Amino acid sequence: MRKKPARSDPPAPPRVWEYRLPGGFRVMAGKTDADNDRLSLKVAGANDWWFHVRGMPGSHVVLVIEKDRPPDRETLNRAAAIAAYHSKARTGGVVAVSGTLACHVTKPRGAKPGSVQIRKERIFKVRPAIPDTAA
Structure with missing residues (x-):
């Protein structure tokens, strides 16, 4: 007799900081590497914008479209500023932040949590x- 595969619970939703921008846009920033992955x-969504500070650790940030x-x-600049804030570059002056559509974000096979590849940066x-206010 075959055993039934263990029932897996759906993955937990990511823990995020949420912000509202003028115009009703919503921005989410991951709290941990696993949250960043999720x-x-x-x-x-494919048409959401994705942001991450260049060259140092930080949250993945998604601007919901x-x-x-x-x-x-x-x-876009406000969402990028949130990505810079939720990074090791928080106390820096002007910071370079990568942005792309979320459909251009992929995870290489075997990569550590929080590691992704992007295209069309x-x-x-x-x-x-x-x-000023968090959602």
Whole structure:
């Protein structure tokens, strides 16, 4: 008699910091490497924007995009500033942040939690900041 495979519970949702930007945009930043993986690879929609500070540890940040409502340059810069804030570059001046659509974020086979590869990168130069109020 064959054993039934163990029933696996659905993965826990990522623990994130959430922010609201002008125009009603929502931004989420992962709290741990495992949360970053879930946020970037499971939660983010293909048309959401993904951000991470360049060259040092930090949270993966996702700007949630509603249908037919592309973000303007200021919204992208604000989301990039949140990524800079939730990184080791928080006390730096102007910080380089990578941004791309979430559909261009992948995880290499066997990579450590929190490690991803991106394509079609856009660089944002921003000062670390978070909005006045968290969601």
